Amino acid sequence: MTIRRGGSWGAAAAVPSELRVVPTDRDARAWVLAHRETDRPLKAVGLAGGDLARTVGGGAP
Structure with a gap:
């Protein structure tokens, strides 16, 4: 699939x-690491900003 x-x-x-x-992005990483370090299952996380959010179409243009 090509995304344009x-x-x-x-x-x-x-x-x-x-x-x-x-x-x-830093907060997302910290949240994921905290769950991994305590063997808790990862749940849904929303990205309100940062490079990753912009990459997937979120955030300000």
């Missing part, structure tokens, strides 16, 4: 009830 700027791709989805939203 301004093209239509993906679909809207329901927000999981346990969604954790983090503001930066």
Whole structure:
């Protein structure tokens, strides 16, 4: 699948009830590491900003 700027791709989805939203890539990493270090299962995480959020189409242009 080729993703082109301004093209239509993906679909809207329901927000999981346990969604954790983090503001930066660093916070996402810390959240993932904290779960891995304590053997807790990873749950959904939302990215409110940072390079990764912009890469997947979120954040400011």
